[in-house]
Amino acid sequence: MNTPDSMTARLSQTAPAHRLDPLLKPRSIAFVGASTRPNTPGNSMIRAARRDGFSGALYAINQKYDEVEGVACFPDLAALPQRVDHVVLGLANEHLEAGLNDAIRHGAAAVTIFASCNLPGAHDTLADRLQAVAREAGIVICGGNSMGFVNPPLGLVVSGYMARHRLAPGGATLITQSGSAFSALAYNDQRLKFSAAISSGRELTVTTADYIDWALDQPETRVIGLFLETARDPEAFKASLAKAERLRIPVVVLKVGRTEMSAAFAASHSGAIAGDNAAYEALFAKHGVLTVETLDSLAANLLLFSTVKPAGQGGLASIHDSGGEREMVADLATKLGIPFARISKDTQDRLARHLDDGLKPDNPLDVWGTGRDFETHVEACLDALVDDPDTAIGVMFEDIRNGSYITEGFTAAAIRVAKRSAKPVALVTNYSALDHRDVALKVTEAGVPVIDGTEEGLGAIRNLLAFRDHAPVAPLLRPANPKRDQWRSRLVKGALNESEGLALLADYGIRVPRHYRAETLEDTLAAAGAIGFPVALKTAAPGIQHKSDPQGVLLGLRNQDELRAAYQDMASRLGPAVLVAEMAPKGVEIALGLIRDPQFGPYLMVASGGIWIEVLKDRAVAVAPLDHRWAQHLIDSLRIRPLLDGKRGAAPTDIDALARAILSLSDISGELGDLIAEMDVNPLIVSASGAFAVDALVVTQRFPPKLPGFGDKEARN
Template structure:
């Protein structure tokens, strides 16, 4: 079972220490006025137990809450580490200038840093530039600040009277409201750091992650992100998290396919921002969640000291109906159940009341006689089974029922006898069992609410276990010897590659294409047909035509010379004399591959079921470059229609090895040339028992894509 690395990693102070663990704090704009930010930040900090010096700053007061109050930062008896600024935008720049002049080492800015009428430069940009030049971290602007229970310190704009119990969850949110939703409402979530990052003028979510990963207390990191402002630092933090076995959970907001209407290829149309982020997250083992309930459940489960063992879920219930519910939901969500052994089955058989079946999940409620012994014996046997990764006790806990107090006793006893994760799951998410939940949490048992959110958390725990067990993606192979030639071709190309150029590029990277010839007359067409052999495909090769089939520019299955010449005459008359002839490829499945260039994270390659159905089915998978054979195999296996490749109704299985190899080779192409290719589309790619052939391609250089977008 994966153990959590909680040893200190670095001995030097982290660059965010003056911000998050300062020796002294100035509260600029401190106030006695109730329900003001200046008052709330004072009332947050003073009772927090912060051990350093506290300096309220406001010329209107001589003293606030027992502390001497100073008229300005310049009047303080020392240069403080941290200044928390609760001042309006109209004076913000002046206060920042003063802070930098007196040697303040970090800032928290609550204001929006926006001024009406800013024209030559924006206030936020000026402040960011000054802070960067001074080399100081900044939380904000337009943030709510942070809680650091470990220091302890509250530099927060909204007063919260209750203490925050120290734990192992770092929670970083670009939305202050979504930070507060979890920070103040669920005792099961115990934090060692909670940060509202706001606009991230200087210090990004990645920087806060890096700090958290240097803290031995950090067990799990959860993020709510609208955008990733420092992509390379974010990836570096994810790599650091993997090295230290700290799971990262992300709720990505604002997922969109904005910009897809600029796409010239199918790939660009179906691979939007959401798919790029998901591919990035998969590469680095990020747990992607869809809402706060799923985020909270996953953080609660992964925040325990235990990681999933090999195998699947083993569950015990007191209801046949609830067993049907959990089996249905687990099937929908892809949560596997443990295949319990004959020995475990025998224990269940001997313990359960007559008429109850010894299967997983176990409905263990019979007559109710000695129910605590029955549940404890059965759950212990399930937890000891070699194929149990996580155990689950399903009960809709209520503090009003003595029965459920007995269930809590059972779970505590079983938890003491195992090192595997044990979960209590309620099917209904109403919060009426706080005491039970807190009691169980202190025993290392995670209490999760809501069937779907809880099972998703279990699936995430299993997937994270599998991610840690896999080797990191292998480094990209050496650059292709033809890469420099193609870089020269693509660099200033303002039109898409012709199809024969595309075939040449793919061939240089080892991707199979049909034999083909370009012809510009009937005589040349006849000679090329005899050389290639029938049947043939004829396509217009007129410049600028991207989707040839849309305008009748493709003629298939030309069986003889007469058919070839008739097809050539038609294409030449309507679309011009330049025609591509190619051997008629065969395959039983049509697929598609593509390349997408993301401005933040670089190149990604897509595999999908293709042909005319690609944009209807949208059964695609995206992988971040580089792509090795393991990644390629997983992405292909994750396609919803992947079973088609195994051969249906007596058809022979397709050559998956060749399909995987094509995906890997496209990844190599993307690694070498992806910065010069805006879009690449191979559709259809014919797959059969004998291999893979890319029969059609569209390759759009960056310059051509930009020109198209400009003239759209």
């Protein structure tokens, strides 16, 4: 979170102007298409820009008028008395090209476009033409199809629509690819105050990544919220998230479009169960980005992060005026994995002095008894809970209402505790439709954010603690694998067969069974003799990726007679090429995967393995390189994790060997991942004697080459 040290670090970087300053912090603006007709975007954009106290120069452009809403109006940009930083094109689509060219000739550095940039006709390329012209001129554009933006610290609103109230400055930055999400969050609840809110629209020349980068340079920014459909500039997006991580500024994202459509096209089990969203999930996990699923949750997170102090160590301490609602909160917090502070005996003694008979000094705490002198007792109890060394955040769960003396007493107590404490204090309502708008705003502005809804509040608290606990990956500096270049040369030629896949794993330090390829019965029997019975027999026919589907895997063949019969049957059905392999020890089946995303590159997957991989879909993903701590975190996040500790008489497995195998896959990703489309290690059998890769599938078909665009450095400059 934004601390004095992190703010100093950012302020030291703000001396040079950011390239988005003319767009988001302009000194002068001209509004093309201004209108005197009420209730139109051309009129609203002038009124919005004037209302909140922007001190820069404002000009209206329309040849019909001399003045619009008290702003001097000129026939065109050429007639202005000065060159403006920013031109707002409040024009219909058919006039956008001319308007953009006028802005470029005028010398403006930035443009905002509200219109969709679509013209009639299936093959219209208006958006492409505008983008090309703007890039050539080096001009930055907010939009098109944008609702505009607000910069409350400057008193600036650039939008064809406006809130009913003046926008007070705060610490949250909102960057949204949904115009409706922009107007919903920026223009309604006055508790949520912004350093900036931006409707990015079609992102013709300025992407979400650019806006994040700009926001991180603003000293007011305490948290960044994203409503994200896609990252149009993947490399810049990754860099912006890394910058936020480095500066300890939380990023909260509502990612939409999280389907598993790609499963139908995946060549490996790993690609199938990862789904379309896995690359984003892995990237977010790497940089400590926090995720939500609804606008209510996004607003709750932005409100909490932008108003409270950083979380302390420990867990949640909560105070309630209802035993039943306390149980509801406790149930949901447990479900969400939120720990409660384990309060000390001293804290319990402090609580007991202020509780009526029948109430126990616990955490979570039911404080309501007779109601006698309740404000004094509530304050003392909340103070004791927040003071406890194991309390990270103190939260009052209270259904506050306008005009209630009980509400006044509870909230006054919370405000006083928040002012005294170095830890965060918040208030969460258990019902979001309360009649409490006035008191909720008053309490929030006094320093105790009021978050509506039990689940929304607890979700924000969970993310506050998760952000506190996030630590960047610190991979060990490992020398390049001596066989790296050999494998790169081989992978360029195409997919590996299973024997080659196992050899690749072995060269990177993952244990594999002894195995031989054979194409005759005699060679098959000889291979088994060299290995020793029992053995496994697998088809090595080209093109069969999942060998168990056509009954191409037979296990535990005990002697030559069983092997002979098995080979003759398999050869008659699937062809003579086979793999004879050592039988693996029994253990817990894990799957490891490597998938190369066309936007973000390779990422890793750890999952429940064997036949359960697609049934349980129990998986975790990450971006290489990893450290041992992160490999352990991936293991611990699996639902089958308890099986690795040994159950029902089974010995505990070698979890450290599994972590080392994950780190080896991380090395493969770093050195070979650009040449591998998908890779399955399934199953990887983990037992007391180590981790043993039984099967390997390596697919090398290439993604189409990246088209020139936002990924090119030249296009961003």
